[in-house]
Amino acid sequence: MNSPEWTRGARAAYQEQVRTPVSTGSPTPLRQRPFRFLLIATVGGFSGYALLLPVVPLWAVAGGAGEVAAGATNAVFMLVTVLTQLVMPWLLRRVDCRGLFALGTALIGAPTPLFALSSDMVTLLGVSALRGIGFGILTVTGSALTAELVPTAQRGRAAAYYGLAIGLPNVALLPAGVWLSDRIGFEPLFWAAGAVPLVAALTALGITRVRLGEAPRTAPAQPVALLPSWTIMVVNTAATGGLTAFLPMAVDASIAPAALLVFAAATMLGRWLAGHVGDRLGQRGVLAPATLLGGIGVLLLALAAWSSDPVALAGAALFGAGFGAVQNTTLILMLERVDSATASTAWNIAYDGGHGLGAIGFGVLIAASGYPVTFAITGVLLTLCRTLAARRWA
Template sequence: MRTAAFRLMLAVTVLGFGGHALLLPVLPLWVSRAGSGEFGAGATTGVFMLTTVLTQLAVPWLLRVLGYRAVFASGLVLLAAPTPFVLGTAELGPVLALNAVRGIGFGLITVAGSALVAELVPPAEHGRASSRYGLAIGIPGLALLPLGVATVDALGFTGVFWTATASPLLAALLVPFLRATSPTPRRHASDPGVEELARSEAGVDRVSPDPVAGRRAFVLAGLGPMAAMLAGSVAQGGLTTFLPLVAPGAGVAVPVALFALALGGVLGRGVAGPLVDRRGPGRLLLPGGVLSALGMGVELLAVGLSPWLLVPGALAVGLGFGLVQNDSLVALFAAAGPARYGAASAAWNIGFDAGTGAGASGLGAVAQPFGFRAAFGVAALLLLATTPLTRRRSSPTP
């Protein structure tokens, strides 16, 4: 983590994800003000996430063929390059098409970026490295998501769009200086035996010479981390989408709750890093899921009572999910081994993005007929229902 390559990786991440975070709330506003309404505003994000997830499925193959730097740089360019063209039209169809291209770029950088973390540091530091990577993603979002719309008033749409273009392009120019190795199986000479220990902690005692058996072992060992990741992202996605609707006349309580949700995620990932490295992957999945479930229970009680109760509930959900995010990523890396870091990264990112979309759509389907209390209750039950899968395996996968 002290190498120039890893520090440069963090700088590239801040620039790339910062440009994304700045535009995320502004693009829906752009089409909404042009007359596309709420449907058009939601469609911009929906199309973006759809192409992101579809792209993530192909990234492990692209990493093997092209290498990390080429995939990462290409993703940053695709994320940035379509943005200025949005200024030429506010019609929904062209904007959705341009945002679909941006989603492809985002799918590339999310998988390549988190896989690079595993490549650039030895397994003994994966917890802390993933934590710092999470901070590099979370802090720009924490600052820019609430400020995105306000920035439009200060700089206008033109200034925001060009800033969101320049930041990822600058990051792409820095990528060639990353001394990233190719995604091939190897041992870390500086940490003999660490990989075996990490894989044992994840329930995998060796890399099977049989590729089918190796994939099966990875899937079995990854069930717990993926279940925790999906349940947590459903809860967070539901809160992000519906908190403004739960208490529409609550004044500043809802923005503060959204900030608390994001802040909790950043703090949770920061706390998880050293704990995962010291205690091994998989130990924080259960407490993280329970903490998020308790937070959703507080949100359930807040509906119809006091909007300020939404703040501690959102903070608890964010903290719990932050623990799960970091621990699940390291657990998947340990289960996969160096030969499958790309696949582990893709699985984690797909779980995050797909769960976020499911939280928005699935909990919305519950809230429409039964109300937000029922929706938040379903999310809490889902978090609790997945906890048995997060328990550490008592014996290694054969």
């Protein structure tokens, strides 16, 4: 890391850098060939993840496990993911980032056919842990490569396209996995879900070799500089984890599936728009409106939970758009403050850890106060994040 002491001139140069809007004539990051290969490999890696996220618990139940034990398969997967992410800054300073990205993508797929051997919980938890290591590596290296493979002026749009490469498999394959397990059976699906990431790992050969270094000398290198953006990301992700888990129980059953689909689509659109607008007008100008938009959306969801009103669709759209924009903008703001390894790790921990905290926290609040009050409290917290986002150091 660089020394925490800045000269006054270095600080001024950094502040000018993050304030200055980027010219609208800056070319698209899709013109960078290594970045295109990164997107292709990302789609493959996340396809292996999304296909099985709802399927492995179903396989456990089919083998006689109870719901708690079945849920433990995904819980172990995410726990190992976060633990792996914690060691990534150290690892990325010693190993080529492209090689780690290929390894993580391969580990999502290679152990997967082992699920077919047995539905015994020891096997399921062991394979889930191996895949969690791969997912932890994949998520951190993918974000870091997004920043390293394109010019700084294109980072916002690059992160937006990277978000699409993650989002599309989730939208298309989360429901498809359940459908395919019913049509072709679990075992063929495990083999297919294992093969796709392995092929994607080969695509990484088209990515430039990258060894991550230190933060630019004009940027503050202390991880504490990430705290405002990290806090905003955790609050928004926790809201997402809780709402996606409990929205189907809080609103009318005829509205819930459409609301979740609208949320997923709006999240991708919000991230894509934030990347383009942020590169042109500056990232901080996007963050405050995005947090406010998300807060308003959740307040509408609270109204829907109270009255079973179709306003849930409007709330899901606003919350999704705000959350997508927050994802993109917080990542770029973190990359402006510290090296890519630290920024990517912090952002991914906020994302994955926030989801778990949200699901647990919502469960406690709902038990104490009900769905409408819990959603209303969440909407107020997201709206208050606008004050933090509007700060110059956010």
